[in-house]
Amino acid sequence: MILQALYDYFERRKDEFPPLQMALVCFKYAILIDEKGNFKGFEALGDEDGAYLLAYRPEERTSSPVPHCLGDNGSYVLGLKDINPQNEIKISAELKKNDKNHNAFKKDVEFLYKKLPANKNVKAIYLFYQHYGEDIIKVMCEDANWPKLCKFLNKNITFRVVGETCLAASDEEVLKYKISNAVNDNEPTICLVTGQKAKPVNTTYSTFIVGGKSNAKLVSFQVSSGYDSYGKKMGHNATISEEAEFKYTTALLSMLSKGSRNKFLIGNRTFLFWASKNDDAGSQAEESIFSLFGFQDQDDDPNRGIEQVRKVFTSIFTGSIKTSLDDKFFILGLAPNSARIAVTYWAEIPLKEFASLILRHFDDMEIIDTRKEPKPYMSLRSILSAVTLGGKASDATPNLPEAIVKSIFQGIAYPYTLFAGCVRRVRAEQNVGITRAAIMKAYLNRKTNTNEIKVMLDKENQNQGYLCGRLFAVLDKIQGDANSQHTIRERYMNAASATPAAVFATILNLSSHHSEKLSEGSKVYYEKLKQEIIDKISADGFPAHLDLQDQGRFFVGYYHQQQSFYAKNDE
Numbered sequence: 001m002i003l004q005a006l007y008d009y010f011e012r013r014k015d016e017f018p019p020l021q022m023a024l025v026c027f028k029y030a031i032l033i034d035e036k037g038n039f040k041g042f043e044a045l046g047d048e049d050g051a052y053l054l055a056y057r058p059e060e061r062t063s064s065p066v067p068h069c070l071g072d073n074g075s076y077v078l079g080l081k082d083i084n085p086q087n088e089i090k091i092s093a094e095l096k097k098n099d100k101n102h103n104a105f106k107k108d109v110e111f112l113y114k115k116l117p118a119n120k121n122v123k124a125i126y127l128f129y130q131h132y133g134e135d136i137i138k139v140m141c142e143d144a145n146w147p148k149l150c151k152f153l154n155k156n157i158t159f160r161v162v163g164e165t166c167l168a169a170s171d172e173e174v175l176k177y178k179i180s181n182a183v184n185d186n187e188p189t190i191c192l193v194t195g196q197k198a199k200p201v202n203t204t205y206s207t208f209i210v211g212g213k214s215n216a217k218l219v220s221f222q223v224s225s226g227y228d229s230y231g232k233k234m235g236h237n238a239t240i241s242e243e244a245e246f247k248y249t250t251a252l253l254s255m256l257s258k259g260s261r262n263k264f265l266i267g268n269r270t271f272l273f274w275a276s277k278n279d280d281a282g283s284q285a286e287e288s289i290f291s292l293f294g295f296q297d298q299d300d301d302p303n304r305g306i307e308q309v310r311k312v313f314t315s316i317f318t319g320s321i322k323t324s325l326d327d328k329f330f331i332l333g334l335a336p337n338s339a340r341i342a343v344t345y346w347a348e349i350p351l352k353e354f355a356s357l358i359l360r361h362f363d364d365m366e367i368i369d370t371r372k373e374p375k376p377y378m379s380l381r382s383i384l385s386a387v388t389l390g391g392k393a394s395d396a397t398p399n400l401p402e403a404i405v406k407s408i409f410q411g412i413a414y415p416y417t418l419f420a421g422c423v424r425r426v427r428a429e430q431n432v433g434i435t436r437a438a439i440m441k442a443y444l445n446r447k448t449n450t451n452e453i454k455v456m457l458d459k460e461n462q463n464q465g466y467l468c469g470r471l472f473a474v475l476d477k478i479q480g481d482a483n484s485q486h487t488i489r490e491r492y493m494n495a496a497s498a499t500p501a502a503v504f505a506t507i508l509n510l511s512s513h514h515s516e517k518l519s520e521g522s523k524v525y526y527e528k529l530k531q532e533i534i535d536k537i538s539a540d541g542f543p544a545h546l547d548l549q550d551q552g553r554f555f556v557g558y559y560h561q562q563q564s565f566y567a568k569n570d571e
Helices: 004-014 091-097 099-115 120-130 134-140 144-153 173-180 243-254 280-292 302-318 349-367 380-386 402-412 418-428 433-448 464-481 489-496 500-515 520-534 546-562
Strands: 022-027 029-033 038-042 050-055 157-161 263-266 269-275 328-337 340-350
Touching: 004 243, 004 340, 029 120, 029 433, 050 173, 050 302, 091 099, 091 134, 091 144, 099 120, 099 173, 120 157, 157 243, 157 349, 157 489, 173 302, 243 269, 263 349, 269 402, 280 302, 280 349, 302 349, 328 402, 328 489, 340 349, 340 380, 340 402, 340 500, 349 402, 402 418, 418 433, 418 489, 433 546, 464 489, 464 500, 464 520, 464 546, 489 500, 500 520
Parallel strands: 029 157
Antiparallel strands: 022 050, 029 038, 263 269, 269 328, 328 340
8 A cells, every 4th residue: 555655656746756767866076087087176066965966776785885877975986985184194095995895886887888988978987997096086185175075975976077068977878778778687477566567676775764774675575584485585575566666765765855845753753645646635735734743934934834724624625625535645654663664654544534634633722822923732743842841842752743643634532641741741840831731622522522621711611620720720810910929830730730629728718818919809800700610619629639631621721711811801
């Protein structure tokens, strides 16, 4: 399913991707040479990150040297890897250390020269290596770009013949030769992705993710480790054709690339998402998910971004943006593993159903917000930040992001660890806040499969924890109006939320003293409000103990009552 969805993604966007067996490869520098191979200087390519060239897809490396076509890192191209231009350069020792890589690259150039002797780029590079050595390197050291080049010897370097516009790594004749002469000795068999008979690959291409190894793969097999069946080895256990392997890995690398708007990262977890069609509904859904999970552009208004998410999915759900029954949305969660990539989450959902699930998340998380400049609190980053010390989303427990994503995308209950973490942070900081109140409201409503907790203050709610929270907010407000202090909240909130009976008598008595400092009008107002809430408390008195769920209701009740003091009175 996953490989098929990635393959289809490539097929829909094939005009955006390189042709078969080619790739966009980043090059940092070019060595300038003339047609006789004489060194003429260095040329910096592109911006700070380098320039992306359409080149032959770099072959995978293991323990033995594998040169890339007419361009590679410094150890292959120059035989140099660790150079400090400010110190004395021990050229001979450095060349000896990188001898295997360098010789492999020179042999590859020599092979291409024998096959394409008339090619201007290949011939010039071949001639360059005929007299390349310590003397040429000493000349290179005099070039103005040499100190900068030394910092990027781990990056890709290619060649340019003076007077030519094309860089050697992008030479069309060389690329055509490499593609047409690629060797695959495997017998044709049925590809599990396309269903067509074709030659399978032995190994699949590496796809780097954050926190993983550079050679990690989505699909891989160990040799002689119990996974071989019927004498088959490596990729023959699950046959994937060269075409299918190229297309799914290219699509995967595209979504994983820097600047991609089809991914979001939380800690060491990478989530990819894409629509099954390139139409208006699919593109807007992808952009909306990018915004929802906390990746607004710096120049954008994050509030507008989150509101746009609601509008887009409302339009998809109501039919304002046309969709069909075949339109789907895919979410893929990846995590680093030893030498592999682990799939931690996979979902394939009809787009209209997906829209309804996103809207339900918005409805469940909605809560009163009296701030002058409201800020979004429904994105994944905001949710995770609310339950971590210091507000760093990346510090969330490893499995929590997937659990929240699963809750949102499948419409199931939010994870208990999210709710418990939220209560724990409130108790540690004595600060509820809008995001934490929204999380507790959403968790409790989904847990009980009811709408027991409303968006704003609910005077009809008879839950004892909710009532205790409301009353505590009133007592806190009285002290704040009287003394501009909140010592009641700092000293008694935790105890009041867990064992109300043990502390409410004390803080009600304190409140009576605080009320004496208020105006007569305020005294009457707060006394009526206290009595209104106390009348709904059980006849047996305040609860001796509140379980964790009722503690959550306590904090939501506290937040609701607190916000009601600042809400505009429409009566």
